[in-house]
Amino acid sequence: MGNSMKLVFGCFILLLSCFSAAFANQKNDRITWLPGQPENVNFEQYSGYVTVNKLAGRALFYWLTESTTNPESKPLVLWLNGGPGCSSIAYGAAEEIGPFHIQNDGKSIYLNPYSWNKAANLLFLESPAGVGFSYSNRTADYYTVGDSRTAKDAYKFLVRWFNRFPQYKHRDFYIAGESYAGHYVPQLSQLIYRKNKGIAQPVINFKGFLVGNAVTNDYHDYIGTFEYWWTHGLISDSTYKNLRNACLVGSSQHPSIICNRALDDADSEFGNIDPYSIYTRPCKSKASLKRSLRGRYPWMTRGYDPCTESYSNEYFNLPEVQQAMHANVTKVPFPWSTCSDIVGNYWSDSPLSMLPIYQELIAAGLRIWVFSGDTDAVVPVTATRYSIDALKLPTVINWFPWYDNGKVGGWSQVYKGLTLVTVTGAGHEVPLHRPRQAFILFNHFLKNHPMPSQFL
Structure with missing residues (x-):
């Protein structure tokens, strides 16, 4: 055998070895059954850990739920929740877009009829380390995390996850998320785009992103949020003026003393309502958990917190659930929680604006859709529109109502390089409040078709 043939044969053997190892790891991550799972489950699911930093022992936890039909031809969508410090499994998977929702007994699950895995393969990531089941062996990591390291670790996760699941390596890939993931999603998208530049066969076949009720720009978020509170009768004229005078200068990451005082006034004027969904009652069993408007990111102290959060806390702390999901393998000395107080309260870096990233990725021709539930007072539609x-951006299709079964589902405007969609009657977590309309939105995003504008 000639040297060239030996080289080819050696490479072929190495390739086979890599694929064999990858599929062996897949097999180890396969979920055969979840406690309380219904009988009629027709898709594969996997979960486990991917190490992103060996020296620190930093590992991120994922949950893949493949599409219910033809998963081999469907795109892959990564979902991220925000906080910062909140779990994508608690929110995105367990009460929004995932195939399973949790019963109120906290011990069984049922199928979500509007799960997004009917249209795509869904990959949920608990990020950064310290959130959910994701962990680090270096405790200091929990007190020093911020936007930059979160993006870099997520990118390392993806590269190594694609090596474990090579069948997805060249699949159309999108990123979606909500809330403070309005920072995570664009920053990770930018990192992928820049890493892919100049490579003939991109490591990640990235096509675009979708974000909802997303933290985007400190200045415009402040203006739009205060305006929403005032125009919806949630705060007084004087508090509105004080907020505009005290909070529009500087970073929302570290608000001034007088800004915090104005936020306290707004908080007290809100009363006992849920600012994440202003027209729905707070969960009676958790009334003491009324969300404050203050915190590290003044109006972003938690993800949406209905009673479903308590069901997640019960279910994902069950030892049999953790065993079935290959989770908590290091047996951390604290319970799984929907949001991490440590990670959230010690967040280090948070850029003032994502708009420069939008401009870069729009110029690159990537698909960008932004959606907003219009009953959210946390990151309201006015903030997004500002x-x-x-x-x-130049307008391609001017503001128009879109329809679902003859009823207005919301409004939309198509710009050159970006599509905006509102969802009427939806709070901070659009797929939780309006699951059918959110599913219609997701399908149109995947097809890159404008929302249905005809009254049918």
């Missing part, structure tokens, strides 16, 4: 307006 941020998009600041991009100064």
